[in-house]
Amino acid sequence: MANSLAEQVANLRETRVWRSIFRSGSGATNLHRSLSIQQNVFLHLASVKIRKRSLAFRFTWLLGTLSFGTFLILTLTGVPLMLYYHPSVPQAYADMKDLQFVVSAGVFLRNLHRWSAHAMVLLVFAHLFKVFYRGAYRTPREFNWVVGVVLLLLTLFLSYTGYLLPWDQLAFWAITVGSNLISAVPVMGAQIRFLVLGGHTVNANALLRFYVLHCVILPLLAAIFVAVHFWRIRKDGGIYTGESVRHE
């Protein structure tokens, strides 16, 4: 009865239920520690072992981690916002105002979502600049750099599609101007714009399409590319710490 908390946790980890979920077992040996990473579906993307040196702040400034952190915040705040928002012309603006003034904690979630979105664009750019100026994009990391550029584009598209959803004058004209940029694409510009907006003007179809892109298609793509991005860090030999490139 007088067991300490640590002992109780240790006992819990020996139970049959725990062991059926986490098979690596308890223990402080290198093998156990490696197994606990390798046998976890989320953690197995990362290395089971890294050099302590690669954790130094100066190599990364944690910019990639912070970008992913904002992505998680945006996912966690975005889903509850969806419960009060209807992507329809008569209701979108009123729903946004309700979130600000009527819904409990609505203004907190909305502002957290909004500020995190701004922060994510900033952090992703900072991350790419940091990687670029350190030369960390070079062989063997060139493919992960390309994945990173795709993630930058996805971040910008997420930011752009989210911009329309409040359905105020700022959103409407920003998307009008932005979608007219698409028209500058040679030959098929006007047709691409028509398909993106689902019409000739920014209207009900455009609002619904941007909503689906913002809440389903783009986050799913981003999650897939993030998984590949993290996995490639391990496959490319971990965080770039400035050693000379190996030639084989």
Place this chain on the structure above:
Amino acid sequence: MSQDSKKETGEKDAGCVDCGRRQAFVKMGVGSIAVACTGAAVFGYEFLGPNVLYEPSPIVNAGKPDGFPPGSVTQDQASLVYIVHGAEGIYAMSATCTHLGCITAWKPELGIVACPCHGSKFTRDGTKIEGPAPRPLPWLRAWISDEGDLLIDRSDFLAQKQYVRT
């Protein structure tokens, strides 16, 4: 690796009985996948383009032409067109900036049309004075209906300047 490929070619050289048939099946498989992908691409393209649009009609009724006295420039905020009564007659002109689609405004005190977004300026006949707009403001096909109303087709840009016959 190189041994395996040698072995493979060796087997082929020996003339394996099923090789031709297997390759035919592979071709049929790849072919049907290609056909399915093409079909899905066409299907997707057709699906994404709406066939019925619930957008306002491009043809608008501006009322009796008498409402536009000589020398006047009238901006219709609902239909986003200018109706100008110049020296040679009445014409209709789009109010949508040719740069990125913002709505321009008539400045009576300056006698020019100006865009609030990126600063393009136009004369009253649509010619660009300055700014990033790549083209002049287009003139729109306008005509007098049987009832005597001025009708404007906002989707029909005139290639040459043409005044409404009144």
